[in-house]
Amino acid sequence: MKPDGANSITEGYQKRNKKYFFTSLILLMITLCLASFMMIYGNTIYSPAIIFQVLMGEEIKGAGFTIASLRFPRMLSAILCGFAFGLAGNTFQMLLGNPLASPDIIGVTSGASVAAVFGILVLGLSQNEVSLLAVASGIIISSLIYFLSRKNGFSNGRLILTGIGIQAFLNAVTSWLLLRASEYDVASALRWLNGSLNGIKTDQIPRLFIAVILSGGIILLLNRHLMTLQLGETYSITLGVHIKTIRLLLILCSIVLIAFAVSVTGPIASVAFLSGPIAARLVGSGRSNLIVSALMGSVLVLTGDLAGQFALPSRYPAGVITGILGAPYLLFLLLHTNRKGENIS
Structure with a gap:
């Protein structure tokens, strides 16, 4: 018979599961x-019967275009992008041990954003070309932030501060591009910058799906190592974790998720920032919450888009609604951290 202590541990583990x-x-x-x-x-x-018939390939006058070309890619992109934002944001926060270490705040999304605005306003690229440019730029800028933070050894605080600095610079470049552009082109750029699901095409979904499956799958496979890294480098090395390799893989996979998601919808504010903390409160401590945070990201994007379309007198992009949700939490987090006297860097 197991001792009482062992029974309590087993019961607690089963309860958390x-x-x-x-x-x-x-x-x-x-x-x-x-x-x-x-x-x-x-x-x-x-x-639902008509929707099913259209998705099965039947031609229904007046419904085919709306369902297959507008609503279906919009719905899929909301789920996939929310999943990517939630999973990548929580991975950053767990990896760096900091609730502020989300792609929104440390500059990861800014690289994709400035390239997309440049492609729209200066180069006049098509939607697919803008998406590809945003992916490439997001990965390059994010990699630059990571390698700049490795000077004299990797530092979580240095990564966050470097990201914030790069973000400020890129936001200034984006503002300059908007000021110099023709007023007729600014509307499309602003719609993209606010994080919108409008106008998403079906041919944008496959590459986003592949990125989510591959990068998200790698992150989930490395979940055990991610949990170990939170114990500190000394314990991780003792337990046989190759810290540099695992950290690099996790950061690169998170960057790929964010870059592909941003390339489709634009930077939907606060989803990556909010998903992890909400998931942690729902699941509790002592258990990985990657899947929960990813699903929470999908819920937030779907809710933000539906609220922006139907809950208010005017229509707003999903990023405006999620940004409104994220601002109070950021203030709460800063006040709570200051009250406890913690160091967020």
Whole structure:
């Protein structure tokens, strides 16, 4: 018979697993419900039967274009981009041990944003070309931030501060481009910068799906090492973790997720920042919350887009709604951290 201490540990482990499973299941169900609502509701309400027929390839006058070309890619991009933002943001926060270490704040999204604005305003590129340019620029700028932070050894604080500095510079470049551009071109750039699901094409989805599957799969496979890294470098080395390799893989996979997601929807504010902390509160401590944070990202993007379309007198991009949600939490986090006297860097 197991000692009482061992029984308590086993019971606690089983309880956390059950909580994790049911939380993930509930978030998955909410995601599917929101996705279904997005497909059904709009200027015209379609029945599930009609939607199914259109997706199966049947030609239904008046419904085919709206469902297959507008609502379906919009719904898929919301789920995939939210999943990517949530997973990558939480990975950054866990890896760097800092709730502020999200792609929104440390400059990862700024690299993709400035390239997209340049492509729209200066080069006059098509939507697909802008997406590819944003991916390339996001990866290059993010890699630059990482390698600059490795001077005299890697430092979490140096990575965050370097990212914030690069972000400030790139935001200034973006503002300069907007000021110099023709007023007729600014609207499309601003719509992209605000994080919008409008106008997403079906041919943008496959590469986003592949990026989420490959990069997200690698992050989930390295989850055990990510949990070990939170114990500190000394313990991680003792337990046989190749710190430099694992850290580089996790950061690169997170960067790829963010770059591909931003290239499709633009930088949807606060999703990467909020998903991890919300998931941690739902699941509790002592358990990985990567899957939960990824599903929470999908819920936030779907909710933000639906609220922006139907809950307010005017229509707003999803990024405006999620940004409104993120601002109070950032203030709360800063006040809470200052009250406790912690160092966030």
